[in-house]
Amino acid sequence: MTDWQTRLRESGHRLTPQRELVLAAVESLGHATPDEVYAEVRTHSDAINLSTVYRTLELLDELGLIRHAHLTDRAPTYHSAAGHEHSHLVCRGCGTTISVGRAAMEGALGALAAEHGFEPDYGHLSVFGRCADCAAAAT
Structure with a gap:
């Protein structure tokens, strides 16, 4: 039995093909x-x-098997x-999404989080702005 199957069963949920x-x-x-x-799936x-699909995504997210992030103003992305x-850097101009490892985000936010006694959820974090290409095109 795989890790996800074990986690699903231990949480009291059935293993279903869906x-x-x-x-x-x-x-x-990916995302x-x-x-x-x-x-x-279809x-x-x-x-x-x-x-x-929606109910299953919520369940898998609750169990920590998948993560969701808000990369647009629409539905979450899993x-x-x-x-x-x-974490994610999301360009508002072209929609490009850049994945940034936890260590890099901790380096960028660590002092601010420590100053406020705050523990960020780095896997859920999305920062919106403009990529280099869109920023250059705007000037």
């Missing part, structure tokens, strides 16, 4: 909205609807919790 499909879709897509996850099965924890 949950496996949603997790696999998030892992294969994806619920609609993108739904479209990917390429493998017609036996799942959008509300099931990505696998496996691998490195990261």
Whole structure:
């Protein structure tokens, strides 16, 4: 049994094909909205609807198997919790998203967080601004 299956069972939830499909879709897509996850899942099965995808994403997020971030003003974007924890720099001009490792974000925010006795959730953090190309085009 894999780690995600163990975590699901230990939390009192059943292993279902739909949950496996949603997790696999998030892992294969990288960063994806619920609609993108739904479209990917539908390429493998017609036996799942959008509300099931939303509920499954919420459950997998609660269990720490996936993470969500707000990379737009629309639906959250989900990505696998496996691998490195990261934050996001999001360009408001072109929409480019840059993943930044936790160590770099801790270096940038560590003193400010310590000053205020605050523990940031780096895996949920998104910073909006302009990428170098969009900033150069604006001048």
